Amino acid sequence: MSETLLIEARGVRKHFPVRTTSFGPAPLVRAVDGVDLGIRKGETLGLVGESGCGKSTLGRLFLRLLEPTSGEILHKGIDLTSLRRKELRVQRRDLQIIFQDPFGSLNPRKTVGAIIAEAYAIHGLGTRAERVRWVAQTLDLVSLPREAAQRYPHEFSGGQRQRIGIARALALKPEFIVCDEAVSALDVSVQSQIINLMQDLQQELGLTYLFISHNLAVVRHISTRIAVMYLGRIVELANADALFARPVHPYTRALLSAVPVSHPDLPRHRHILRGDVPSATAVPTGCRFAPRCAFAEPRCRETDPALATLDDGRAVACIRAADGTLPD
Amino acid sequence: MHNRSFVLGVSLVLFVALVAIFADVLAPYDPLRSNFRTRFVAPNAEHWFGTDHFGRDLLSRVIYGGRVSLTIGFFVVLVTGIAGTAIGAIAGYFRRLDNPLMRLMDALMAFPAILLAIVISAVLGASIVNVVIALSIATSPHTARIVRGSVLVVREMEYVEAGRALGASELRLLFGHVLINALAPLIVRLTYVFAIAILAEAVLSYIGVGPPPPTPTFGNIIAGERDFMETAPWTMIFPGLAIVISVLGLNLLGDGLRDVLDPRMKL
Amino acid sequence: MTDVLAVEGLTVRLTAHPDRSSILDDVSFSVAAGEVLGIVGESGSGKSMLALSVMGLLPPALTIRAGRIAVLGDELAGRSRQAWRAHRGRDMAMIFQEPMTSLNPVMRVGAQITEVLRWRGGLGRSEAWQRAFELLEQVEIPSPRSRLNAFPHELSGGMRQRVMIAIALAASPKLLIADEPSTALDVTVQAQILDLLRNLQRQSGLAMILITHDLGVIAEIADRVMVLYAGRVAETAPVRAIFNAPAHPYTQVLLGSIPDIDAPRSRLVTIPGTVPDALHMPPGCRFAPRCRFRQPRCEHAPPALRALSTDHKAACLYASGELAVPA
Numbered sequence: 001m002s003e004t005l006l007i008e009a010r011g012v013r014k015h016f017p018v019r020t021t022s023f024g025p026a027p028l029v030r031a032v033d034g035v036d037l038g039i040r041k042g043e044t045l046g047l048v049g050e051s052g053c054g055k056s057t058l059g060r061l062f063l064r065l066l067e068p069t070s071g072e073i074l075h076k077g078i079d080l081t082s083l084r085r086k087e088l089r090v091q092r093r094d095l096q097i098i099f100q101d102p103f104g105s106l107n108p109r110k111t112v113g114a115i116i117a118e119a120y121a122i123h124g125l126g127t128r129a130e131r132v133r134w135v136a137q138t139l140d141l142v143s144l145p146r147e148a149a150q151r152y153p154h155e156f157s158g159g160q161r162q163r164i165g166i167a168r169a170l171a172l173k174p175e176f177i178v179c180d181e182a183v184s185a186l187d188v189s190v191q192s193q194i195i196n197l198m199q200d201l202q203q204e205l206g207l208t209y210l211f212i213s214h215n216l217a218v219v220r221h222i223s224t225r226i227a228v229m230y231l232g233r234i235v236e237l238a239n240a241d242a243l244f245a246r247p248v249h250p251y252t253r254a255l256l257s258a259v260p261v262s263h264p265d266l267p268r269h270r271h272i273l274r275g276d277v278p279s280a281t282a283v284p285t286g287c288r289f290a291p292r293c294a295f296a297e298p299r300c301r302e303t304d305p306a307l308a309t310l311d312d313g314r315a316v317a318c319i320r321a322a323d324g325t326l327p328d
Numbered sequence: 329m330h331n332r333s334f335v336l337g338v339s340l341v342l343f344v345a346l347v348a349i350f351a352d353v354l355a356p357y358d359p360l361r362s363n364f365r366t367r368f369v370a371p372n373a374e375h376w377f378g379t380d381h382f383g384r385d386l387l388s389r390v391i392y393g394g395r396v397s398l399t400i401g402f403f404v405v406l407v408t409g410i411a412g413t414a415i416g417a418i419a420g421y422f423r424r425l426d427n428p429l430m431r432l433m434d435a436l437m438a439f440p441a442i443l444l445a446i447v448i449s450a451v452l453g454a455s456i457v458n459v460v461i462a463l464s465i466a467t468s469p470h471t472a473r474i475v476r477g478s479v480l481v482v483r484e485m486e487y488v489e490a491g492r493a494l495g496a497s498e499l500r501l502l503f504g505h506v507l508i509n510a511l512a513p514l515i516v517r518l519t520y521v522f523a524i525a526i527l528a529e530a531v532l533s534y535i536g537v538g539p540p541p542p543t544p545t546f547g548n549i550i551a552g553e554r555d556f557m558e559t560a561p562w563t564m565i566f567p568g569l570a571i572v573i574s575v576l577g578l579n580l581l582g583d584g585l586r587d588v589l590d591p592r593m594k595l
Numbered sequence: 596m597t598d599v600l601a602v603e604g605l606t607v608r609l610t611a612h613p614d615r616s617s618i619l620d621d622v623s624f625s626v627a628a629g630e631v632l633g634i635v636g637e638s639g640s641g642k643s644m645l646a647l648s649v650m651g652l653l654p655p656a657l658t659i660r661a662g663r664i665a666v667l668g669d670e671l672a673g674r675s676r677q678a679w680r681a682h683r684g685r686d687m688a689m690i691f692q693e694p695m696t697s698l699n700p701v702m703r704v705g706a707q708i709t710e711v712l713r714w715r716g717g718l719g720r721s722e723a724w725q726r727a728f729e730l731l732e733q734v735e736i737p738s739p740r741s742r743l744n745a746f747p748h749e750l751s752g753g754m755r756q757r758v759m760i761a762i763a764l765a766a767s768p769k770l771l772i773a774d775e776p777s778t779a780l781d782v783t784v785q786a787q788i789l790d791l792l793r794n795l796q797r798q799s800g801l802a803m804i805l806i807t808h809d810l811g812v813i814a815e816i817a818d819r820v821m822v823l824y825a826g827r828v829a830e831t832a833p834v835r836a837i838f839n840a841p842a843h844p845y846t847q848v849l850l851g852s853i854p855d856i857d858a859p860r861s862r863l864v865t866i867p868g869t870v871p872d873a874l875h876m877p878p879g880c881r882f883a884p885r886c887r888f889r890q891p892r893c894e895h896a897p898p899a900l901r902a903l904s905t906d907h908k909a910a911c912l913y914a915s916g917e918l919a920v921p922a
Contacts, residue, residue, distance in 0.1 A: 050781035051752075063493055089495040097493045105486040109508050115487075118504075119494045157869045168490065187637040187870070188808055192852035192863035214782065217811070221854030221863070244856065258786035260811030262855045264834045268815070272790070273783045275737070276751045 005074075006208050007062060007095070007176055008038040012071030014057050018281060027281040031057040033232030035071075036307065039176070044202065044209040046223030046240065048216060048255070052277055053229040055212045059178040062210060063095050064088065075176075093123065096169040100181035102161035106153040112139075112164050113149030119171035138167045141204075142197065159190035166197070170205070178210045183218060195222060216259045220244055228252045231280060231288045234307055238314030248316050248326070250293045287318070295326060334584020340577025344570075348395040357385035359392040360542050368560045378562040380553055386563060390570050393544035397526050397574070400460055400545070404525040405518050407464040408471050413507070413514060415468070416475025420510075421483055421502050430476065433469035441466040445528055449537040456539045463528050467521050474517045478510030485509070512589035519582035523575045530571055546571045597668060598625040599770045599802035600649065600687075605662035605672075607641075607648055607826075609873075610655065616876035618644055618657060619826045623900070628769065629800045631793075633817030633834065635810065635849070639870035641826040642806045646774050649804075650689050651679030667769060684715050688763035692775035694755035698747040704758050705743030711765040730761040735791060753784035760791065771796075772804045777812065789816055810853055814838060819906075822846050825871055825881040828900055830914075832907040842903055842914040844886045880911070888913040 012035045017026040032054045039045045039062075047055045060066045062073060064080045073080040075091060083091065099105035106115055113135050120131045136146045142163040153161055162182065169177055179198070183191045199222065201207060213219050219226060219240075226243050228236040228251065236249040247253045254271040261268055273292055278284055284291050286301035293300065300319065307315045308322040320326035347354060357375075363383035371378040377386035419429040436444065448462035482488065483506055491501050526546065532538035533547030534554075541548055546567050553563035607619040619641045626632045636642040647653050649664055651671065664672045666682050691697045699707055708730060709723040718726060724743070731739035734757040747755055756776060763771055773792065777785035793816050796803050805817060813820055813834065821831040822843065830843040841847045851864030868885045871877060877884050879894035886893070893912055900908045901915040912918045 050783060065489060065493060085497070092493065092495040095493075097490070099486045099490065101486055105490055107485075107487040107505055107509070118491065118496070122491075122495045122500070159869060165490075168494070172494070188810075188849060189637060189852050189866045190869065193865045195854075196863055196865055216782065217854040217856040220856055221860055254783060258783040259856060260786075260789070260809065260815045262811060262814060262853075262857050263838050264814045264817075265838075266814075266857060270786060270790070272787060276753065276784075277781075 004041050005038040006041040006076070008074045009035050009058070009062060010072045010074065011036060012058070012061055012073065013069045014054075014061055014066060015069045029280045030232050030283055031280055032061060032068075033283065035232075035234055037227060037234060037237070039208060039210060040224075041175075041208055042206060043224040044211050044222055046219035046226040047210060047212045047229060048214065048219050048226060049229035050214060050255075050277060052231070052280060054232040054280070055229050056180055058229070059097070059180050059210060059212050062176075062178055063092075063097055065097070089123070093172040094175045095178075096172065096174040096176070097178040097180060098162075098165050098169050098182045100185050102158045102165065102185060103153075105165050106161055108153055110152075111149065112144075112151055112153065112156075115153075115164065116149070116168050116171050119168065123172070134171070138171050141170060141201065142167045157190075158186055159193060162186060162190075162194055163197070166194075166201070170201070173205075175206070176208045176210070178212065180212045181214070182211075184213060184215060191218070198222070216256065217262070228255065231277065231283055233288065233317060234315075235289065235317045236314065237307065237316075242312065242314060248310070248314065248321050249289075249318050250295050250326075251289050295320060331584050331587055333580045334588060337577050337580025337582070337584050340573055341581050344394060344574050344577060345398065347391055348398045351391045351395045355385075355388035355391045357388040359384060359388040359544055368556070368563075370560075371562055377566045378560070380549070380563050381556055381560070386549075386566055389544040389549055390546070390567050393546050393549050393567065394570060394574070396456065396539065396543060396545045397529055397547070397571075400456060400463070400529050400539075401522045401525040403460045404463045404467065405522050407460065408467045408521050409514070409518055411464065412468045412471025412517075413475050416472035416477075417479050417502060417507060417510075419472065420476035420479030421498070421506060426476075430473070433472050436465070436469045437473075441524070442528060442531055445532060446535060446537055449532055454537050454540050456543075459529055459532060459538055462532070463525050466528070467524060471514070471517055471521065474513050475510060478513050479506055482506045482509045512586075515589065516582050516586045519578050519585060523578035523582070526571060526574050526578075546574075598627050598665075599667060600804075601625040601663070601665040602649065603663045603665075605645070605648060605664065606660045607644060607653065607657050608660045610658045613658075613660065616873055617660070617826055618873060619648065620897070622662070622823075622826075622828055624821050624828070624831060626770065626802045626804055628802050629796075631796060631803045631805060631816055631818045633813040633820045634804060634806045634823060635808065635813055635820060636806075636823035637808055637870060639825060639872065640823040642823050643774055645823070646689060646772050646804070646806055649772065650683055650687060651676070652683075652689075684711060684768075685766050686768055687770040687772065688766065688768040689772040689774065690756070690759045690763050690776050692778050694752060694759050694779075695747065697759055698755060700747055702746075703743070704745050704747065704750070707758070708743075708762050708765055711762055715766040726765070727761075730765060731758075733764070733795070734758070734761045735787075736761075751784075752780050753787060756780065756784075756788055757791065760788075760795070764795070767799075768801070770802045770804070772806070774806045775808070776805070778807065778809065785812075792816065810850065822849070825876065827881055827897065828908075828910055829882065830907075830909040830911075831900075832909075836904075836907050840907075842907065842909040843882075843911045844888055844913065845882050846909075882911075886913075888918065890918055892918065 012032055014032040016029040016031060018029055035058060049055045061068050068081055080091060116135045116138055117131045120126050135149050139146055139148055144163050183194050211222055223240045226240050227234045230251050236252045247256050254273045257269055257271045275292055286303055287305050290296040290300040303319055305317045305319045307317045309315045366379050366383040367381060369375050369379040375385050377390060380386055415429055419426045445462040445466045448465060449458055452458040488501055488505050491505055529538055529545060530547030533545055534551045538547050539545050541552055549567040550564050557564055603623045605619055605622040606617050608617045609615055634642050648659060659672050662672055663670055667686055671678055705727050708727040712718045712723040712726050727743060728739055731742060736742050736754060736757050777788045817834045820834050820837045822829040824845050829845050841850055848864050848866045866885050871881060879896055880898050883889040883893040898910045898912050900910045902908050
């Protein structure tokens with residue numbers, strides 16, 4: 001695994017105006033509020049956070065499925081945000097996505113074969129015979145029978161539909177795949193099948209994943225590095241093992257401690273977070289986590305901490321962590 | 329298909345359609361031929377529906393009237409279908425055009441449909457073509473709204489986003505993904521439009537802005553015999569029944585289609 | 596100690612097609628006061644139908660064909676709606692997965708709580724409001740006074756779930772059934788809700804049934820566990836026994852297929868195939884087609900739930916040592 005960055009987000013922001021009936025400036029939902037994140041070739045970058053933190057939005061911004069309000073997305077040096085439609089389409093061959101919902105992510109009125117072959121039709125690749133062959137090969141990759149190409153999505157189970165979604169994502173032989181809660185809607189026993197499949201495919205095809213999930217156990221299992229998001233910002237970025245062994249950012253600590261233990265005999269150390277996540281339309285000034293942070297000091301409300309690299313290589317957005325005054 | 333109303337609806341509609349198509353073969357007499365010796369004959373063995381005030385065979389007139397009325401209905405459905413879908417799809421899919429288009433539709437819908445049709449028909453003159461135009465304008469806005477509604481929902485489905493991720497253009501997404509899945513409510517709406525067209529044509533004819541005689545339509549047969557309601561009631565009853573059967577059949581068909589096309593029932 | 600709930604041989608079938616495979620088949624279990632029973636199952640296991648059966652809330656498409664359901668000793672299966680209603684809301688209460696759809700969106704939160712108090716508890720108006728306030732405090736909702744007047748959509752998911760718990764507790768039930776109460780919630784909120792449930796349960800000696808697919812939640816809060824597969828009981832045991840020595844092959848695979856956050860990473864165990872659907876239930880053991888220990892005997896008849904040790908039962912010929920498995 002090289003250190004070269006395959007795709008990088010720089011200063012990316014996505015603000016949605018909220019449609020209100022009253023006049024005046026609309027309040028902004030700051031879904032993603034200044035993210036710098038580089039993903040290395042061959043790695044699986046896990047992106048975790050709770051609902052409303054902006055992780056799904058960030059995933060889509062990487063693919064420019066949403067237009068960033070500001071910032072750049074660099075793919076092999078090319079800024080996706082500056083491309084016109086035709087050039088972007090060419091880039092899209094390398095950048096794909098797998099969705100969470102195995103039911104809503106497949107067009108119910110198209111056959112499986114048509115769903116996958118559309119990728120080739122869009123880019124004008126191959127003759128009809130070649131496309132049939134490619135579809136069959138892609139179905140092989142995800143361990144689905146070749147006859148599946150003639151059937152409709154509703155004839156398959158949730159796990160199989162997720163495989164179809166993966167096959168579609170693989171059709172154009174991409175290098176980078178965003179997995180947006182790709183296993184969250186599946187039963188546990190099916191989940192493990194899909195996780196194993198995704199790991200195998202990564203090995204075989206040299207894929208790079210951005211794995212978005214709220215399930216920390218799964219993320220830990222599959223990721224090389226993990227980024228923790230809170231209210232539109234990345235608050236910690238570290239190697240998976242390092243993050244779980246020693247979470248630094250107070251939010252990461254609370255998050256990890258909230259995960260149910262995996263065995264009844266294991267002790268629980270809960271950092272119970274009080275209150276709820278503030279609305280993304282009313283982001284607190286200074287450090288956005290300060291109002292709920294057990295270690296907050298007055299200066300935390302004044303400075304908005306940037307993601308700073310610590311000695312052990314991880315990055316944390318916390319002024320107390322940066323100057324070493326954060327207690328363990 | 330154990331949906332009884334659907335089956336009944338299909339049967340009635342098929343029956344009426346077949347009669348209209350094979351009018352030439354089925355009608356015993358020339359609908360336009362008057363015969364003053366056989367005026368106001370009550371229904372008997374030679375004239376199953378009796379005759380009208382010109383001595384014309386009512387059965388033949390009703391059969392040919394069906395052809396005209398159904399043709400009007402068919403073209404109204406065609407025009408409304410195309411126009412309504414186009415407007416609704418564009419309004420639903422392209423946010424910036426949504427407001428201007430739908431406000432225009434709202435303006436048209438502010439007028440009662442019949443009134444609108446009457447005014448347009450009166451302005452353009454009474455003819456089959458103008459009736460089709462008038463009724464299409466009257467029924468398109470609601471059709472557009474229905475299509476827009478479906479498009480709004482389907483547009484947000486993840487498979488549309490997936491298509492975008494593959495590099496599909498917005499037009500390809502609109503036609504290849506969104507519209508295909510938005511069609512069900514449209515089809516149901518169009519069967520009702522057909523029924524509305526038949527009824528509305530009858531109203532227009534009754535008032536005098538429908539297709540002019542002697543060409544028979546369900547509506548203008550009734551309109552023409554209006555003065556003889558008491559003395560020769562059969563002259564209004566039979567065309568009236570024809571309207572009832574056609575509209576009932578279409579309504580049942582529409583209801584049945586709505587259930588059949590409901591994707592939840594399929595799974 | 597009498598059981599708050601005793602279910603024996605519960606079988607539920609489709610009302611219109613009683614000849615087809617059962618949705619729930621011969622399910623037996625009990626819950627004592629002060630105990631938390633965790634029911635684990637994936638989709639198609641029948642766990643939600645089990646909860647609805649116990650509450651007497653089965654949809655008309657399903658009927659209880661056999662078995663006993665005894666609430667506080669009162670036998671309820673096959674009795675009238677009145678009989679169920681006498682217990683529902685008073686002795687047993689239920690909370691659901693989706694608080695947004697379980698709360699009336701056009702009714703203020705306080706009104707929904709007082710409705711139960713006045714109708715079930717027979718309290719007068721001002722007493723009911725006072726008690727509602729106390730309940731909101733008990734479920735640890737901040738600023739309870741103002742929240743009484745809030746509508747459900749004004750509250751966050753965690754808050755709404757707390758309101759649901761308050762409504763459930765309003766009539767002081769002896770049994771609380773929680774159907775995936777924290778699944779739709781964020782991890783940190785889930786931790787809060789589970790803590791709350793645990794505390795409430797300890798304080799009041801409530802018997803609780805917690806239905807979930809999340810084994811972590813089971814490990815946190817359950818005393819005993821029942822594993823359901825395709826409408827049948829696969830295994831029941833105290834919680835430690837389930838984690839330390841799972842006997843049924845399905846339980847073993849279930850545990851192995853979840854990434855263990857505390858252990859070094861290893862490849863996940865997978866089970867081939869999928870849960871059978873109601874129309875194509877296998878004869879005999881319903882897990883057999885996917886089981887690596889299966890033998891022809893397994894397909895003849897459903898294996899009985901046998902005791903492997905005190906309080907640890909499994910419905911599996913392999914687990915109870917009745918199969919000769921080649922090494």
